[in-house]
Every structure is written in C-alpha cells, then in structure tokens.
Amino acid sequence: MKVLVFMKQVADTEARIIISSDQKSLEVENKYVVNFFDEFAVEEAIRIKEALKDVEITVCAFAPQRAVEALRTTIAMGADRAFLIDSTNRETDDPLIVSRVLAGFARKDGFDVILCGRQAMDDESANVGPMVAEFLGIPHVSQVTKLSIAGGGKAEVESEIEGGMRTSEVSLPALFTCQKGLNEPRVPLITGVMKAMKTQIDVLDPASIEIPFGPIGKEASKITVLSYEAPAGRPSVRIMDGASPEEKVQNLVRALKDEAKVL
Amino acid sequence: MTRDVFVVVECKDSKPRKASFELLSIGREMASRFSSTLFAVVLGSGLTDAADAVASYAGKTILVDNASLAEYGWDTYGSVLESILKKYEPMVVLGTSSVTGKDLFPRVAARLAAAMVSDAVGVDIAGEGVKIRKPLYGGKVISWLAPKTDSTVIVTFRPNSFAVADAGEKGEIIEETAAVAGNPAMKTLSLERKTSGKVDLQEADFIICGGRGMKAAENFAMLDEIADLMGGRTGASRTVIDSKWRDYEDQIGKSGRTVSPKLYIGCGLSGALHHIMGMDTSKVIVAINKDPNAPIFQYADYGIVDDVFAVLPALKDELKKTREET
Ligand SMILES: Cc1cc2nc3c(=O)[nH]c(=O)nc-3n(C[C@H](O)[C@H](O)[C@H](O)COP(=O)(O)OP(=O)(O)OC[C@H]3O[C@@H](n4cnc5c(N)ncnc54)[C@H](O)[C@@H]3O)c2cc1C
Ligand SMILES: Nc1ncnc2c1ncn2[C@@H]1O[C@H](COP(=O)(O)O)[C@@H](O)[C@H]1O
Numbered sequence: 353m354k355v356l357v358f359m360k361q362v363a364d365t366e367a368r369i370i371i372s373s374d375q376k377s378l379e380v381e382n383k384y385v386v387n388f389f390d391e392f393a394v395e396e397a398i399r400i401k402e403a404l405k406d407v408e409i410t411v412c413a414f415a416p417q418r419a420v421e422a423l424r425t426t427i428a429m430g431a432d433r434a435f436l437i438d439s440t441n442r443e444t445d446d447p448l449i450v451s452r453v454l455a456g457f458a459r460k461d462g463f464d465v466i467l468c469g470r471q472a473m474d475d476e477s478a479n480v481g482p483m484v485a486e487f488l489g490i491p492h493v494s495q496v497t498k499l500s501i502a503g504g505g506k507a508e509v510e511s512e513i514e515g516g517m518r519t520s521e522v523s524l525p526a527l528f529t530c531q532k533g534l535n536e537p538r539v540p541l542i543t544g545v546m547k548a549m550k551t552q553i554d555v556l557d558p559a560s561i562e563i564p565f566g567p568i569g570k571e572a573s574k575i576t577v578l579s580y581e582a583p584a585g586r587p588s589v590r591i592m593d594g595a596s597p598e599e600k601v602q603n604l605v606r607a608l609k610d611e612a613k614v615l
Numbered sequence: 616m617t618r619d620v621f622v623v624v625e626c627k628d629s630k631p632r633k634a635s636f637e638l639l640s641i642g643r644e645m646a647s648r649f650s651s652t653l654f655a656v657v658l659g660s661g662l663t664d665a666a667d668a669v670a671s672y673a674g675k676t677i678l679v680d681n682a683s684l685a686e687y688g689w690d691t692y693g694s695v696l697e698s699i700l701k702k703y704e705p706m707v708v709l710g711t712s713s714v715t716g717k718d719l720f721p722r723v724a725a726r727l728a729a730a731m732v733s734d735a736v737g738v739d740i741a742g743e744g745v746k747i748r749k750p751l752y753g754g755k756v757i758s759w760l761a762p763k764t765d766s767t768v769i770v771t772f773r774p775n776s777f778a779v780a781d782a783g784e785k786g787e788i789i790e791e792t793a794a795v796a797g798n799p800a801m802k803t804l805s806l807e808r809k810t811s812g813k814v815d816l817q818e819a820d821f822i823i824c825g826g827r828g829m830k831a832a833e834n835f836a837m838l839d840e841i842a843d844l845m846g847g848r849t850g851a852s853r854t855v856i857d858s859k860w861r862d863y864e865d866q867i868g869k870s871g872r873t874v875s876p877k878l879y880i881g882c883g884l885s886g887a888l889h890h891i892m893g894m895d896t897s898k899v900i901v902a903i904n905k906d907p908n909a910p911i912f913q914y915a916d917y918g919i920v921d922d923v924f925a926v927l928p929a930l931k932d933e934l935k936k937t938r939e940e941t
Pocket of ligand 2 (some may be wrong): 358414450
C-alpha cells in the first residue's frame with residue numbers, strides 16, 4: 353500500500369517576520385519547522401505502516417529548497433522517501449495552483465491513502481486537502497481524530513464535525529486531513545536522524561510533472577497580494593486600582609461598561 | 616457572469632447562525648456597492664423558518680429543502696451548491712470559516728476553478744472589486760488580497776468579523792429543486808452530537824478562559840457559571856486541555872480555535888504566544904493574573920493583579936448586577 357503525506361514547512365511561532373518598507377514582501381527569520389498538524393499526518397502514516405507492514409510512505413512538499421530540512425525530519429521520524437517540488441519563482445499564493453501541483457505529483461507517484469494537516473499554521477487556510485481530493489476525484493474527510501484501515505479497501509474514520517463527531521466508512525483511495533488528537537507524533541531517534549542525513553531527497557521541477565487539473569503558471573493565479581501590514585497594536589494595559597479584589601472588580605466592571613462599552 | 620453576491624447560510628438547530636447574519640450584513644453593503652442583488656442560499660432540511668429569517672436581509676433567498684440534506688456532507692451539499700452557482704453565476708460567494716465551511720468551500724472552489732480566500736477577517740469594498748483582509752502567521756502580519764473577479768470568488772470569514780445590521784425589507788424566497796448527489800465512497804456510520812445548546816465558542820460574544828492557574832478541573836465550574844450568566848462560553852489554554860481538565864474543543868490558541876469575542880477574560884493563564892495568536896483579535900481583553908509580569912498583560916486592555924480565586928466570586932456578583940440592571 354502507498355501512503356502519501358503532503359507536508360508544509362512553516363515559520364516557527366517564534367520566528368521574527370519583517371514587512372518590507374514598500375509593504376510588498378515579507379522577510380521571515382530562518383526558523384522553520386514541519387507544520388504542527390502535518391506531524392500528525394507523518395505519525396499516522398508510520399502507524400499505518402507498523403500495523404500493515406507492506407506500506408511505503410512518501411512525503412512531498414511544494415516548496416523552496418529550504419524545505420529539504422523539514423523533509424529530512426519526516427524521514428528521521430520514519431517516512432521512506434521524500435520529494436521536493438521546487439516552488440522557486442512559482443505561484444504559491446493561490447491554493448488552487450498549489451493543489452494542482454500536489455495532485456499532479458500524487459497522480460504520477462500513485463497512492464492509496466493521502467494524509468494532510470488540518471491546516472497550515474502560516475495561512476490557516478485549510479484549503480489544500482479538500483482541493484487535492486477534488487482534483488484527484490477521490491473522497492476526503494477533514495479533521496480526522498481516528499483512522500483505521502480496515503480490510504476490503506476501506507477505512508473507518510472518526511472526524512470532527514460542527515458540534516460533534518462523525519464516524520464514517522470511506523472507500524480507498526481517499527484523502528484525510530489530520531487533527532490534533534489523532535496520535536502523539538514521535539520524536540526522531542538518533543538512528544533515524546542519521547538515516548535521514550544520508551537519504552537522497554529528489555528535487556522535481558513542476559514542469560516535469562504532467563498536471564491535467566488546470567493551469568499552474570503565475571499568470572493563471574487568481575489571487576494577488578496587494579500589501580502586508582502590521583496589526584494595529586493595543587494601548588498599554590490599565591491595571592485596576594483597589595484595596596481589595598472586590599474593589600478592583602468594581603472598577604473593572606465600571607470601565608467595561610462606561611468606557612469600553614462591552615457590557 | 617453577474618455581479619451578484621451570495622451568502623451561503625449555515626444553520627444550527629434549524630436556525631441561521633449569527634455568523635451568517637454577519638455575512639448577510641456585509642453582503643448587503645457589497646451588493647449595493649456593485650448595484651447587484653444579495654442572495655442568501657439556505658441548504659438543508661426543514662429550513663422554511665430559517666429562510667424566512669434571512670429573507671429580511673437578502674434581496675432574494677434561494678431555499679433548497681431536501682430530506683437528503685438533513686446531515687451535512689461535502690458531497691451532497693457540494694453537488695447542490697455547484698449547480699446553484701453554475702446556474703446563477705454570482706461574482707462573490709461568502710461563507711463562514713467554520714468546521715463545515717473549511718470542509719465544503721475548497722472542494723467546491725476546486726470543482727468550479729473559483730478563486731478561494733479562506734479565513735479572512737475583513738473586506739474593503741471601495742472601488743471595483745473586493746479587497747480581502749486576511750491575517751497570516753497567527754496574526755503577526757495582515758495581508759490584503761485581491762482575488763480576480765473574472766470568475767466566481769469564494770471567500771470565507773471567521774465568525775465575529777462583522778457587525779450584524781438591522782433586518783430590512785423582506786425579499787423574495789425562491790424554492791429550488793436541485794438534484795442531490797452523494798458520493799458512493801462515503802458512508803456515515805454514526806453521529807455523536809454534543810448538544811450543549813450553548814453558543815459556539817467561535818461565535819460567542821463573551822469568553823472567559825482559564826489556564827493552569829485555575830489549578831483543577833472542578834474550578835472551571837466558576838468560569839462556566841460566569842459564561843452562562845453572560846450567554847457566552849468558557850475557553851481554556853492548552854495546558855488545561857493537556858491536563859484533561861477540559862475537552863480539546865474548548866482550546867483557544869494556535870493549535871486550537873481562533874476566537875474574536877467582544878470581551879475576552881483570561882484567568883490564571885500566562886499569555887504564551889501560542890495562546891495569544893488565538894485570541895488577539897478580541898475587541899476587549901481582560902487579564903486576571905497574580906503575577907504582574909505575566910506576558911498576558913502586554914496584550915490586555917484591562918488587568919487585575921490578584922489571586923484569581925479571590926477575584927472570580929466578586930466578578931460573578933458584579934456581572935450579575937449589571938445583567939439585572941439591563
Ligand atoms: C506547537 C505549539 C502549539 C501550542 N498551541 C497552543 C494553543 O493553541 N493554545 C494554548 O493556550 N497554548 C498553546 N501552546 C502552549 C503554550 O506555549 C503555553 O505553554 C500555554 O498556553 C500555557 O498555558 P497557561 O497559560 O495555562 O499556563 P502557564 O504558562 O503555566 O501560566 C499559568 C499562569 O497562571 C498564573 N497563576 C497561577 N496561579 C494563579 C492564581 N491563583 N491566581 C492568578 N493567577 C495565577 C501564573 O502567574 C501564570 O502566569 C502551544 C505550544 C506549542 C509548542
Ligand atoms: N506547499 C505545500 N506542500 C505540501 N503540502 C502542503 C502545501 N501547502 C499545504 N499543504 C498541506 O495541506 C495542508 C493544509 O494547508 P493549507 O490549505 O495551506 O491550510 C497542510 O497541513 C499540508 O498538509
């Protein structure tokens with residue numbers, strides 16, 4: 353069985369991000385990690401392999417060269433092979449285009465199960481999973497918290513829905529987006545890290561992949577980034593005076609009512 | 616293609632959610648700016664009253680009432696939405712960035728090759744097209760995006776992004792009978808509803824959030840009482856979830872839910888960046904912490920430096936008084 357994981361390398365929460373003076377570009381401090389939710393996807397792939405044995409795990413990122421590092425991390429965790437589809441000078445702001453490229457890779461490489469994160473920590477879009485599934489014409493389940501590959505080419509999945517949980521049976525091939533709670537991602541062992549250092553990570557040009565799902569050129573992008581700006585800061589905090597907790601609370605509630613007008 | 620604006624209405628317990636009324640309010644402004652019509656789209660089963668309720672916002676309301684739409688599925692809802700969008704060709708489709716919205720809209724966007732912007736928080740409707748405001752990197756950066764409007768554009772917004780305007784004149788309701796196509800590869804085995812009857816965390820106007828400083832699961836009862844009193848919800852920091860004091864669905868922060876209530880009160884939590892990224896867009900932030908140097912005070916509008924267990928009973932009493940006054 354072939355399990356394919358789509359992994360995005362994202363800026364670490366602590367990374368400094370500088371907006372250029374013309375507000376047209378961002379400079380991200382060189383602190384990158386595997387997207388939080390994609391760690392669940394890699395871990396789940398490894399667990400599928402541990403359970404079913406005859407499984408090959410492929411990880412793929414459509415990203416600039418720097419993402420090789422994050423791909424190595426997934427190998428160190430236990431993935432078998434990794435591919436970087438080079439996004440240098442390519443459109444990456446339009447999720448349709450990113451999804452077409454990834455779907456093109458999946459179609460070429462083959463798969464039974466595709467795993468993604470619930471969403472990327474940088475754009476929080478949650479677009480790529482369902483879009484890739486649509487292009488490939490396969491079913492998807494979002495926000496999966498439990499996944500078991502049953503016999504007969506089916507999977508039983510538990511997923512988060514509005515105000516509850518759903519258990520469903522899905523025929524493979526299928527795509528799942530991974531939610532927190534699915535598993536506890538492992539920390540790579542030193543042997544894994546050493547294997548990852550030696551593993552060859554193939555870099556592909558998107559032009560070398562046949563992509564029958566629509567255009568991927570920059571001119572085909574439907575999204576233009578106009579500008580970036582810093583969020584408006586808050587004025588500094590007002591600490592409530594008072595000799596007792598009661599008095600502080602009275603002052604707070606008065607301020608919330610008369611000044612902030614939120615009560 | 617038309618220049619019409621569509622709002623896909625999301626219902627909970629057969630009633631339109633507050634987030635949908637927000638979208639109808641901003642959608643009405645957009646449509647008037649584009650000299651076009653605002654359409655509300657109501658999909659589901661037994662939603663005649665819901666359609667009635669939104670009809671006072673929209674020029675036209677499209678209702679697809681079909682027993683096969685009783686439970687949401689991307690396949691069934693997607694097939695209906697696809698045929699409606701193909702028939703009416705709106706310029707802009709507005710939806711909620713909810714669990715359902717995140718599942719449905721990208722799938723439909725890919726099917727229609729429609730431009731898609733997700734998880735936005737604002738819009739600028741001056742000029743010809745639409746400019747969308749979307750936070751990146753947990754709110755460290757705000758981006759302004761312009762989707763191409765030569766074909767349909769789908770935009771989803773976080774709840775609490777817009778004010779709800781007053782209802783207007785009641786518009787026409789059109790009953791459509793679109794075919795519902797389920798995907799044979801998908802079968803629901805069971806559904807578990809946590810019918811709390813409470814307002815959704817992301818939609819709540821009032822959130823009181825507890826952290827490790829709350830010390831134990833039982834102590835959250837105090838927060839729940841205040842939340843109930845205010846018609847809001849209790850949230851929690853990740854430490855609390857990891858300690859199993861509360862369920863994951865209550866987690867606020869980068870790896871939990873993103874919320875923007877009118878009033879957020881943080882109790883006994885430090886204000887770690889991962890947490891701040893999930894609540895920084897709240898209108899007013901109050902922090903209660905015994906440590907005057909807790910980072911949360913850098914992000915709060917008002918602060919009380921004291922023991923949370925001494926503050927909460929007084930807070931409950933004072934809030935109760937203001938409730939009784941109004
Ligand atoms: C990848 C990643 C994702 C994460 N995602 C999230 C997320 O989504 N949400 C989230 O919340 N965190 C998240 N975290 C964790 C985050 O970094 C912090 O560890 C967490 O938010 C701290 O929780 P806390 O404030 O409850 O606890 P602490 O940091 O321990 O703070 C407790 C506070 O309570 C105060 N206190 C103690 N007793 C009292 C008292 N009696 N009265 C008043 N004050 C008192 C203390 O002064 C202290 O400031 C994430 C971390 C990582 C690495
Ligand atoms: N450029 C990319 N390369 C590989 N996987 C991606 C990429 N962008 C998004 N994904 C996957 O899609 C998920 C959702 O991303 P997003 O739609 O950006 O929120 C991520 O968690 C990844 O699993």
